[in-house]
Amino acid sequence: MDAPDLAGRPPAVADSVPLAVRARGLVKSFGTMRAVDGIDLDVPRGVIFAILGPNGAGKTTLMRMLATLSRPDAGTATVMGHDLVTDAHAVRGEIAMTGQFASLDEDLTGRENLLLLARLWGFRGRAAGARADELLAAFDLSDAASKQVKDYSGGMRRRLDIAASLVVTPGLLFLDEPTTGLDPKARQDVWRMIRALAASGVTILLTTQYLDEADQLAARIVVIDHGRKIAEGTSRELKAAVGSGFLHVALADPARLDAAATLLAARLGAVVQRSPEGARLSVMAGSPQAATEALAALIAAGIELSDFSMASPSLDEVFFALTGGGDAAPAQEVRP
């Protein structure tokens, strides 16, 4: 292995270490559409940080800007202490990005893909091969090393793609929707890798559309929609804002819908969403106990239920709760 270029560097002092990402007022437009519309971001070092949002919220655009792949129209940012625009080359030396779609050469073998990147980073001769083999082993791809990537499964591609980002251990790793399109087993594998990387000191900034993914992995979550930040906090804080879950009820007699909605709104102090097609109501419940009490109140009022369930809030419901309605809101609602 070649000698690492760490010799002359002073040891890091904890409180002089800048944030991994510090962005102020980032804007990126495509035509008249403002894909990212003035976002501030502070990502501390050494954590998993999630950007949560639906398709088209601007997650990928934001990440591409921070990874030096597209230039902000306005705003400033430093990434790993280097200015994103004026010192992009230095930023590139400390980051790695795994895009939403595997950025691999399908014609080459898995090992050749890694060798290519190792050589571009500056590993020579045997050191490049050794690093490629190490990565293949760590990601459980040694058996497929000499297979062309076009013959890889989705999960194998994803693993190779992440391995390709770790040829040189980055200070900051960008993962754009790392588990979208993967089966549950492959998803678990990727989660485990992400946790292991974070434990080794790599800062990870990931985007996801899945609330549970952000919940499982991230120390801190930013929720964005329409290019704007609509909430930020720990998973616990966001859940507190949203409530622990949603109560869904179905009525035996649709004629009692108004009465039931009014009662639930009053009991739970939250906006009741009405499904347009059937006699169903959804409402944020502060706790299972509050939900149980509300159900008891319905029964006491003589409103018969055909079904009820308690579910974790979906992303739609989180947006509904965080934005207090807006675009995610269904057509009809009853306010407390």
Added chain:
Amino acid sequence: MSDVPMSDVRLSDAPTSDTGTPLLRPVARPRPPSAFSNALVFGWRAVLKFRHVPEQLFDLVMTPIMFTLLFTFVFGGALAGSPGDYLQVFIPGILVQTVVFNAVYSGMGLSTDLGKGLFDRFRSLPIWPLAPFAGLMVGDILRHLIAGGIILGIGLALGYRPEAGVVGVVAAFLLLLVIGFGVGWIFLVLGLLLKTPTAVMTIGFAFLFPINFASNIMVDPATMPDWLQAFVDVNPVSFMTTAMRGLMAGTATVGEVALALAAPVLLTLVLAPVTLVLYRRR
């Protein structure tokens, strides 16, 4: 590299053995390589492609063989009295045509890479930004040399004799590489602008067929209508062909070679900056 101290990373729990689970050592960045070294790595990738995409190699080998044999034996007698006489004028011309057509591969490759997001990874690396293009050029040069060598070999076997000998052939092949380099920019720009490799090929061929056939490569322009002759006379492909014939026959003038170089030089001067701007803008 991170300033935070790192421990070993355990990423896979699958192949556990007595020697322990594979561990991924955190590794710091080696000394940054030179721009030249970056370009060589991409050249290596181009060579790997030859090995892994045999259909492209087949295409690269078969097309010139087919064109050379068909034109020589089907049209040679009618156009020049005999296939043997036709070879003397046709071989330098088919070399130009083949190189110009083969330039399309780079554009298709570029379009494929861009579509797959591969260039996003390259662009997020701390490397010389033009290195990927240099790699495409290496692939081009190899393709031109392979196809050119095949055509020359067939020509020689069938009785083609370059009067200027080895020196003439080497000079002609150098000109050929310059032509390929110049024309290559057209397809790199198309590759950056068009979404699919098929679109690059379709648009490329729509432009390449007329410019190659309406030239002095295959047929004496004296037999063409006046308006077409007027085009053939100023067609850069005609200038290239004339210079190639001259170099291989030992009769080339400086003026002929200069005219042949005009288009590749102009294309490079105009399209290289355009390529860079398009690449950076993406």
